[in-house]
Amino acid sequence: MQKNKPDVNHLTPDQFRQLGYQTIDLIADYMENIESYPVRSQVNPGEIYRSFPQHPPVKGKPYDEVLNDVKSVIIPGLTHWQSPSFYAYFPSHASGPSILGDLLSSGFGIQGMLWSTSPACTEIETLVVDWMVQICGLPRKFHSSQSGGGVIQDSASSATLCAAIAAREKILKANPDATLSDLTAYITDQTHSSGEKGLKIAGFRNDQVRKIRVDENFRMDVDDLTHCIEQDLSRNRIPTFICATIGTTSSLAIDPIPEIAKLANNSNIWLHVDAAYSGSAAVCPEHRYMFDGLENADSYCFNPHKWLLTNFDCDIFYVANKDELVSALTFTPEYLRNKESSAGTVFDYSGWQISLGRRFRSLKLWCVIHHYGIEGLQAHIRSHIKLAERFTVWIEESDNFELFQPTSLNLVCFRHRSGNEKSQKILEVLNDSGKIFLTHTVLNDQYVIRFVPGAMRTQMRHIEAAWEQIQQAARS
Amino acid sequence: MQKNKPDVNHLTPDQFRQLGYQTIDLIADYMENIESYPVRSQVNPGEIYRSFPQHPPVKGKPYDEVLNDVKSVIIPGLTHWQSPSFYAYFPSHASGPSILGDLLSSGFGIQGMLWSTSPACTEIETLVVDWMVQICGLPRKFHSSQSGGGVIQDSASSATLCAAIAAREKILKANPDATLSDLTAYITDQTHSSGEKGLKIAGFRNDQVRKIRVDENFRMDVDDLTHCIEQDLSRNRIPTFICATIGTTSSLAIDPIPEIAKLANNSNIWLHVDAAYSGSAAVCPEHRYMFDGLENADSYCFNPHKWLLTNFDCDIFYVANKDELVSALTFTPEYLRNKESSAGTVFDYSGWQISLGRRFRSLKLWCVIHHYGIEGLQAHIRSHIKLAERFTVWIEESDNFELFQPTSLNLVCFRHRSGNEKSQKILEVLNDSGKIFLTHTVLNDQYVIRFVPGAMRTQMRHIEAAWEQIQQAARS
Numbered sequence: 001m002q003k004n005k006p007d008v009n010h011l012t013p014d015q016f017r018q019l020g021y022q023t024i025d026l027i028a029d030y031m032e033n034i035e036s037y038p039v040r041s042q043v044n045p046g047e048i049y050r051s052f053p054q055h056p057p058v059k060g061k062p063y064d065e066v067l068n069d070v071k072s073v074i075i076p077g078l079t080h081w082q083s084p085s086f087y088a089y090f091p092s093h094a095s096g097p098s099i100l101g102d103l104l105s106s107g108f109g110i111q112g113m114l115w116s117t118s119p120a121c122t123e124i125e126t127l128v129v130d131w132m133v134q135i136c137g138l139p140r141k142f143h144s145s146q147s148g149g150g151v152i153q154d155s156a157s158s159a160t161l162c163a164a165i166a167a168r169e170k171i172l173k174a175n176p177d178a179t180l181s182d183l184t185a186y187i188t189d190q191t192h193s194s195g196e197k198g199l200k201i202a203g204f205r206n207d208q209v210r211k212i213r214v215d216e217n218f219r220m221d222v223d224d225l226t227h228c229i230e231q232d233l234s235r236n237r238i239p240t241f242i243c244a245t246i247g248t249t250s251s252l253a254i255d256p257i258p259e260i261a262k263l264a265n266n267s268n269i270w271l272h273v274d275a276a277y278s279g280s281a282a283v284c285p286e287h288r289y290m291f292d293g294l295e296n297a298d299s300y301c302f303n304p305h306k307w308l309l310t311n312f313d314c315d316i317f318y319v320a321n322k323d324e325l326v327s328a329l330t331f332t333p334e335y336l337r338n339k340e341s342s343a344g345t346v347f348d349y350s351g352w353q354i355s356l357g358r359r360f361r362s363l364k365l366w367c368v369i370h371h372y373g374i375e376g377l378q379a380h381i382r383s384h385i386k387l388a389e390r391f392t393v394w395i396e397e398s399d400n401f402e403l404f405q406p407t408s409l410n411l412v413c414f415r416h417r418s419g420n421e422k423s424q425k426i427l428e429v430l431n432d433s434g435k436i437f438l439t440h441t442v443l444n445d446q447y448v449i450r451f452v453p454g455a456m457r458t459q460m461r462h463i464e465a466a467w468e469q470i471q472q473a474a475r476s
Numbered sequence: 477m478q479k480n481k482p483d484v485n486h487l488t489p490d491q492f493r494q495l496g497y498q499t500i501d502l503i504a505d506y507m508e509n510i511e512s513y514p515v516r517s518q519v520n521p522g523e524i525y526r527s528f529p530q531h532p533p534v535k536g537k538p539y540d541e542v543l544n545d546v547k548s549v550i551i552p553g554l555t556h557w558q559s560p561s562f563y564a565y566f567p568s569h570a571s572g573p574s575i576l577g578d579l580l581s582s583g584f585g586i587q588g589m590l591w592s593t594s595p596a597c598t599e600i601e602t603l604v605v606d607w608m609v610q611i612c613g614l615p616r617k618f619h620s621s622q623s624g625g626g627v628i629q630d631s632a633s634s635a636t637l638c639a640a641i642a643a644r645e646k647i648l649k650a651n652p653d654a655t656l657s658d659l660t661a662y663i664t665d666q667t668h669s670s671g672e673k674g675l676k677i678a679g680f681r682n683d684q685v686r687k688i689r690v691d692e693n694f695r696m697d698v699d700d701l702t703h704c705i706e707q708d709l710s711r712n713r714i715p716t717f718i719c720a721t722i723g724t725t726s727s728l729a730i731d732p733i734p735e736i737a738k739l740a741n742n743s744n745i746w747l748h749v750d751a752a753y754s755g756s757a758a759v760c761p762e763h764r765y766m767f768d769g770l771e772n773a774d775s776y777c778f779n780p781h782k783w784l785l786t787n788f789d790c791d792i793f794y795v796a797n798k799d800e801l802v803s804a805l806t807f808t809p810e811y812l813r814n815k816e817s818s819a820g821t822v823f824d825y826s827g828w829q830i831s832l833g834r835r836f837r838s839l840k841l842w843c844v845i846h847h848y849g850i851e852g853l854q855a856h857i858r859s860h861i862k863l864a865e866r867f868t869v870w871i872e873e874s875d876n877f878e879l880f881q882p883t884s885l886n887l888v889c890f891r892h893r894s895g896n897e898k899s900q901k902i903l904e905v906l907n908d909s910g911k912i913f914l915t916h917t918v919l920n921d922q923y924v925i926r927f928v929p930g931a932m933r934t935q936m937r938h939i940e941a942a943w944e945q946i947q948q949a950a951r952s
Contacts, residue, residue: 008856009848010932011572013508020500023576027583028493041595045821048599056607060849063573066842070580074839077596081586089593089811092833094585096487097539100499102582104546106787107503109570110557117565119517120553123524131532154630157831165677180679181655193807194832200807201641201830203656203679249811305833311582312835331669331676335565335725335917335926345521354677354830355633356670357568357781359788363550366542372485373536380484441811450811456486 009060019063026067027099030075034083034457038434041079048077079437084457085466088439090249090277091454095309101367102311105360112358115346116338122347125152125362128369129316132304135374136282139295142318144347150318151352152361156276157194158354159301159317160243162325164202167241167270167298169328174268175238184232185241186210186225188255190218190248192274199241208237217405218253218443220244222260229267239269244297246290247278250441250448252408254278257293265296273297276315280307281385281409283377299325307454309368309380314361317352326351384410387453387463394467400474404448412451413441416474420447429473436466485536495539502543503575506551510559510933514910517555524553555913560934561942564915566725566753567930571785577843578787581836588834591822592814598823601628601838604845605792608780611850612758615771618794620823626794627828628837632752633670634830635777635793636719638801640678643717643746643774645804650744651714660708661717662686662701666694666729668750671719684713693881694729694919696720698736705743715745720773722766723754726917726924728884730754733769741772748775752791756783757861757885759853775801783930785844785856790837793828802827860886863929863939870943876950880924888927889917892950896923905949912942 011019051073081092112121129150133143142148153159164185172178180203187195189211199209210232213224229239242264244255257273264271273294279302281287294300301317304310319325330351332341340346350356372380388410395401395414404413416422424440424447431437441448453463487495527549557568588597605626609619618624629635640661648654656679663671665687675685686708689700705715718740720731733749740747749770755778757763770776777793780786795801806827808817816822826832848856864886871877871890880889892898900923903916917924929939 008859009852011847013504016507016572016575017500017504019572019576020504020579021497023579023583024493024496024500027580028489028496030583031492032489040592043595045591045595045816046599048596049603052603054606056611056845057849058851060847060852063576063843063847066573066846074596074600075584077594077599078584078586079592079594081594082584089587092585092587094582096492096495097542099492099579099582099585100495100539103496103499103575103579104503106570106575106578106582107499107506108551108554108558109568109575109787110554111565111568111788115521116516116555118553118555118557119519119521120524120550123522123553124550127525127528130530135532155831155833157833161677161830168679179655179657180681181657192832193809193812197805197807197830197832201637202677203644205656249809311585312587312833329673331673333669333725335915336669340521354637354673355631356668356673357631357633357788367539369532370542371487371536371539373533375534376485376536383484439811 022067026070034080035085037075037080037083039080039083039085039437040431040434041077042434043077048073082455084455084459084462085436086455087451087453087466088437090306090452092306092312093309093456094311095368095456097367097371098309098311098364101364105363108360110360112360113350113356114336114338114341114348116340118360121360121362122349124366125349126347128362128365129318131369132316135377136279137285137288138282138300138318141295141320142300147322148318148320149322150316151349153301153315153317153353154313156192156274156301156303156315157198159315160195160272160274161198161201162317162329162353163270163272163299164198164241166319166325166328168202170270170324171238171240178238181205181208182236182238183240184208184210184237185243186212186228186239187243188212188214188220190214190250190253191243191245192249192276195243195274214253218248218251220255220260222256222263225260226263229263239267241270241272243272243274246273246275247409249277250443251405251413252278252411254290257297261293261296270298271296272299275300275302277303277306278409280304281381283374284381287409304365307381308377309372309456310365314365329353384454384458387458387460388412390460391451391453391463391467404443404446410452410454413448414451415446415448423447423449426470426473429476430469433469435469498543502546510556511561513551513556513559515556515559515561515913516907516910517553518910519553524549558931560931560938561912562931563927563929563942564913566782566928568782568788569785569932570787571844571932573843573847574785574787574840577840581839584836586836588836589826589832590812590814590817590824592816594836597836597838598825600842601825602823604838604841607845608792611853612755613761613764614758614776614794617771617796618776623798624794624796625798626792627825629777629791629793629829630789632668632750632777632779632791633674635791636671636748636750637674637677638793638805638829639746639748639775640674640717642795642801642804644678646746646800647714647716654714657681657684658712658714659716660684660686660713661719662688662704662715663719664688664690664696666690666724666726667719667721668725668752671750694724694727696731696736698732698739701736702739705739715743717746717748719748719750722749722751723885725753726919727881727889728754728887730766733773737769737772746774747772749773751776751778753779753782754885756780757857759850760857763885780841783857784853785848785932786841790841805829860930860934863934863936864888866936867927867929867939867943880919880922886928886930889924890927891922891924899923899925902946902949905952906945909945911945
């Protein structure tokens with residue numbers, strides 16, 4: 001009478017419950033102990049790969065053993081982005097509510113490619129990206145009830161690519177005799193690498209991607225932009241796409257969006273604004289001046305998965321005119337047709353992104369917003385900015401170090417007064433120690449150490465210890 | 477003495493533990509009760525969006541209340557892809573071990589863009605994609621120790637796009653005088669919509685994407701392919717890319733890969749093979765004949781997130797020559813430079829994909845392989861094929877229904893003998909009932925019902941009940 005017993009070793013709901021508790025315990029312990037790990041993994045290339053048999057297991061093994069491997073091999077192979085002593089790159093938050101929202105998404109295991117394949121996946125997404133328009137004081141046109149709308153992408157890379165595709169299609173439609181090789185796009189050498197990568201993927205060749213000069217503050221030079229656009233027009237090329245940045249990766253430079261937008265609007269060029277990191281600061285009204293001019297942009301993105309307590313992947317991408325995006329990215333074969341899509345009364349978000357398939361990504365952001373509330377999100381951003389202010393004072397008062405530029409938000413760019421070689425050496429010593437982890441950039445041929453107090457649990461005592469470490473490394 | 481107390485309401489590890497247990501309980505209960513829900517969500521457009529306030533919460537609210545909303549509003553808004561009575565599209569598995577592997581990934585919250593940003597993320601990925609070469613009996617050249625290698629993408633859509641970009645760059649490099657508009661690509665009208673979408677994103681215009689005729693079994697017609705390639709060559713165009721399919725979405729048709737590969741290799745055309753769904757069947761040696769010719773393909777992908785017990789997103793993408801892929805997709809700004817990358821001794825998977833950022837996606841697949849073992853994966857695939865065989869016999873013996881074509885793997889394509897209108901009506905009645913969920917396609921102007929017994933927990937009793945429902949709907 002084994003008829004209904006499955007012959008495959010699936011977990012029963014009760015087995016799942018028990019192993020689920022164990023997994024939650026492992027993560028809670030990881031959070032508890034996170035300060036005990038070297039921040040940057042200390043393993044050597046190939047070490048982890050070689051820890052496992054080169055042949056996959058023929059028979060299954062108990063999950064206990066799998067968890068033991070996680071503890072003994074995988075955790076030592078992590079660079080601990082959630083460590084309060086992680087000051088590298090930009091942070092990538094994994095807050096408790098977000099982890100649990102993501103767990104719900106995994107547990108439901110639904111596909112959100114069409115409204116009909118799980119209405120909640122689409123509508124919660126619309127809800128949270130609309131909420132975010134209010135939370136961040138963004139232009140009303142990005143709200144789904146208006147001409148525009150938002151969608152969650154995996155990353156700003158994908159958002160920029162989608163914006164470039166929509167711009168390309170819009171221009172080619174308006175200029176039926178033009179070909180892709182007639183189009184030009186504009187970035188700077190401070191634009192995130194995904195800008196250039198996205199344009200290349202979209203078929204723009206090197207000579208079609210103009211790198212506009214930056215000013216002394218690493219902001220796009222509007223005169224040079226004007227000049228390049230005029231030059232391209234005079235050569236019968238069609239200026240198509242500008243990728244401007246609010247908060248560059250190297251130094252949080254802010255391109256002059258109002259002037260760029262004016263130029264873009266006058267010349268019918270698509271303006272995409274990338275605020276991947278700094279966009280989260282807009283939850284605080286006192287930082288919204290940074291976003292001036294956004295009301296004249298064609299698209300905009302920022303990453304709650306960086307600084308807004310939400311697990312990767314969660315980039316929010318807004319467009320001013322959703323039809324332009326959807327018409328560029330919608331391909332509907334027969335096997336996906338359904339009543340609601342045909343009636344046009346719903347959003348099918350697969351037509352707003354590169355891939356067809358999609359996770360229930362909004363659930364984690366929905367949990368984050370509910371747990372923290374707007375006030376909690378604001379307090380969170382402010383706490384990091386306060387830490388950066390304090391650290392900035394220490395650098396300013398130091399005999400050995402100097403600020404490379406005034407601190408913006410929570411990125412402190414500094415260097416040793418002895419120059420590049422010493423600064424680089426200090427960084428290596430610090431990162432090899434495992435006690436803190438920082439990364440660098442190069443600006444105007446100067447080696448610059450970037451210090452970003454932005455990990456979720458970073459507090460005053462951590463940056464005090466970090467400053468101690470940095471001074472010590474300078475002395476060594 | 478509140479100095480070290482965070483002023484933001486983060487969960488403590490213990491709070492996370494308690495709420496984590498509650499979330500695990502909710503998922504375990506969901507698994508337990510999944511047969512009680514209507515398979516296709518019964519909500520109306522806008523219903524869920526309007527269930528929530530249009531203004532985001534200013535203050536946070538207890539997670540209990542958030543979970544209550546999940547139960548009362550979100551679950552009714554799901555189409556239950558994990559229901560054993562889900563026979564629509566292709567399945568999208570969320571097995572217990574996979575959910576827990578994904579939970580670990582969320583909990584660690586690391587970024588895998590570079591080897592150095594978490595070595596375990598890169599090396600476990602290399603390990604599992606290498607294991608999968610062995611598990612599926614794939615060509616040795618796809619193993620990372622050879623010229624090629626594999627990487628996890630979010631979807632087959634992205635894999636096809638990456639393949640098209642690599643092909644495009646390879647050809648443009650070899651033909652410095654050519655422009656993108658000289659290149660041509662080849663698909664059929666049975667190729668997944670992501671093939672056409674990927675090519676359009678990569679900058680191929682309509683007239684550069686040739687739709688090759690299919691034969692009576694919906695397979696790419698090699699004579700027509702030969703003809704089109706010759707025609708394009710005679711017009712000084714450069715045949716660049718073929719996207720062939722093993723197991724099309726509509727009917728699991730298998731393009732004649734050996735013949736296509738011969739043609740592609742002789743003409744220096746990149747052959748990408750998409751086996752998004754059927755690729756999982758290769759875990760069973762008895763199905764490997766379907767993959768003949770793959771040893772001469774340039775790239776290949778399949779989706780463990782469909783039929784191999786692994787949560788979305790998990791597409792495995794192999795290339796025969798990793799340098800061709802990496803050189804097309806690697807853009808390294810200063811702020812990402814590090815010792816190991818510069819030494820070239822490690823893989824930086826961000827250069828194998830569209831986006832820079834990436835999750836620790838391999839962890840869920842690693843958990844799945846360990847839990848089930850090769851034998852478990854094989855038993856799982858075989859159990860579904862047995863169900864499809866049984867269902868096929870019922871259709872064959874039926875007076876009212878007929879097979880549209882011989883059953884392949886676990887896709888049964890059938891229709892009512894009275895024709896399109898009746899078949900469509902039956903589908904609507906069934907889906908509206910909420911008892912089972914199926915989808916359709918149209919082939920040779922015939923409306924075809926697709927029945928895919930592929931959900932994780934589908935057993936004989938479920939397809940018996942489904943067949944009962946189908947017969948009843950036909951009588952109504």
